Amino acid sequence: MSDQISSRAIREALRRALGHAVPISVTSSGPSSGPSSAPGAPSTANSASFAPSSAPGPAGDEELLVNLAREELDPAILALQELGAQHLMLVAFDLHSIRRRTGLAVEEALAIPNGPIVRLRVELPADDPTYPSITPLVPAAQWDEREAHDLHGVVPVGHPDPRPLVIHEPAPPAAPFRSFVAHGEGVYQLPVGPIHAGVIEPGHFRFSAVGESVLYLDARLFYTHRGLERLVEGRTMTEALPIVERACGVCTVTHATVYSRAVERLTGTVPPPRARMARVLLAEMERLYNHVGDLGNICAGAGFNFGMSRLAWQKAQLLRLNERLTGHRYLMGIVAPGGLRFELDERGLVGLGALATEIEREVRSIVRLLVRSEGFMARLHTTGVLSAKEARRLGALGVAARASGLDQDLRRDRPADGYRDLQVRVISTPAGDAAARFHVRAQEARVSAALIADLAGRLPAGPIAVPLAVQPRSGDVALAGAEGPRGASWLWLMAGPSGRIARLHLRSASFANWPLVATVVPGNIVPDFPLINKSFELCYACTDR
């Protein structure tokens, strides 16, 4: 907290790396930028910890946009990596939508710990949309660049794995997997999916195995690619909400919240205190039912029906609480830009804290029984180990990162909405195996239940929404993140003419973590794959969009 990295330090680092001063434009979020009606007021009202000193809001709220030539991208990233920059996303977009001229652009967004977010923009001519691939420097960007190539035709030169990712069809049938299997005596291929045996989402996994041991795993996803980002282009901010919310059916609050925060940044809107706190409540309810369900799914992955069935019942009860509060079992249609779409059901708030606590206590007693079951825990321990080094290199997020010793959580590191007034305990443990991910979830469920119990009875009174303050200017960009059950999801939103969406990019935590699964599995046995998969518990839908 003490050694915050200011935008001046970043300016200086970039000047040194590039040998000349670069123009940097700075934007900060609604409360500090001025156009809003109540700058900073909602957060200071009931918090002593948040004191807006001379700095305009926390540094984490600042966004720096740096325009670079394509050969300057690598040195700029290297300079920022020395400051500890973490990859957030790489997004490609068409300049035509905002400027009526041909051309493309790519933007690499990086977060500086205890500092601002930096967006490095490189404009590319339409007839030569090439740029040096950043994947060698930022391995976490490997899928981002493949997706940008598939959907916008920008060419990352020097990408180590330039196969198609999102669009399956135009590729020649056999080519996508060429040379991405292991060869040798006794090595066989085990193709699984896209239609799996259970009630789960579609994805194709190709194991190269010797006996039971996996040598190599190639994951091919994006079967559920619905073209969400293209679909919302040209729509109004209100029209896009139900579509973005349905990127994934079990991270709905997370995605509606990142979208709403991005729109609020673009329009300089500050949601009222009640809505800001209610969003925390809803986000924690989403985390709680997901974590409880995921604990059950880990049992299913290990073939332990007792735990699966018991925890499924607890999850069913949590879904009822969701429905009591919002009328929807998966909390859809409640979070919206400006606050909430409608008031939470008062009858659902009554006793919510006690009920959530009760369910969580039941979950804890089940977990205690599971932990004492040697056969079950023997499956989890040392299975699917993700080292801290590998997690950092590949940009792991959420539970997967925290179970590998990375102490990161957006709720604490870049708090937004009501989280600014709350202290969230972040759970992390260094082991990195399936057992660690099991334990992190179990303990986070407890933290969430405590937050729900704390907030349900003391939501601030007042309105639940405010109208959006101003219409965003065409070409303005906002980036917003939120810590969901699976980790941090980030949404990049660019406004077009007359307040419509020019481009939207959603990078969910699952998108970030899928490549990890493929690197973790080799070395384990084939029958442990379902367990490893369940211990990460990633969505296909919000990866594929």
Added chain:
Amino acid sequence: MPLDLVRRLLLPLRNPVPTSRYPETEPLLQFGTRGLPAIDPARCDNNGACASVCPTAAIDLGAGAGFFARPTTRSTAVWAATTGPSIDAGKCIFCAACVIACPAGAISMSKRVELARPSRAELIELPPAVGDSSADLAAADRARARILGTLGRSLHVRHLDAGSCNGCDWEIAALLNPYTDIQRLGIDFVASPRHADLLLVTGVVTRNLEEAALRTYDAMPEPRLVVAVGACAISGGVFAGSPQIRDGAAAILPVDVFVPGCPPRPEAIIEGLLMALDTRRTTAAEPGSGA
């Protein structure tokens, strides 16, 4: 360790049996459960606000016979004969945008969640339920008894995610939890389409999954049934019109029953499965095999 085993065995004694008796009972709803929007014909002035905000264009203004949930006045017949907005349950995502937008306050979220129908058209032009609610309930009970009567044998279901958001899939997974416990009805999920009687399709049918979906269906033995679950599988839902998708299961498969919802709750899916069985009984009886 034996002590833990004892604890594990005693656990069920601490909690009562949680299992639902649906379809013999009503579905378990909560205070604010959002069912199909209901239009009150007495207050509706056909101003069009609802249709203009509907994210899936589920509301059609003046389409003639209106489909609306539990009409509240006696002018039902008049309303149905003249013009009034109709709601397509196969497109509705139950977001309540129409309720919020209506300046006349004519729309409210009903608690109707059992909306399965054997044809796409019936989702729009369902004849309005006339009469008081108790008569409705009796009729519903009879329908349930009739549907239950067809369960002389078990039904094996294969789930197919054809590009969903995962919401419907989690509700299908919830069919197997101790509350819904669909196996008590003689229905179970199987791993291979070769063992399946019924294909339970969720999602919009993406281009990337079209071939896999068709091959799954082709692998099923005859006779086979297809149930489309959720707004996406019926009409493409909020994703309708995207060039990456086929706007629902009916574009590539012969769908026997449509189950509206976003996502439909487990009870609604059960209703759809039972309805599909019912259609099979009527079609199977024709060749004259008896049984």
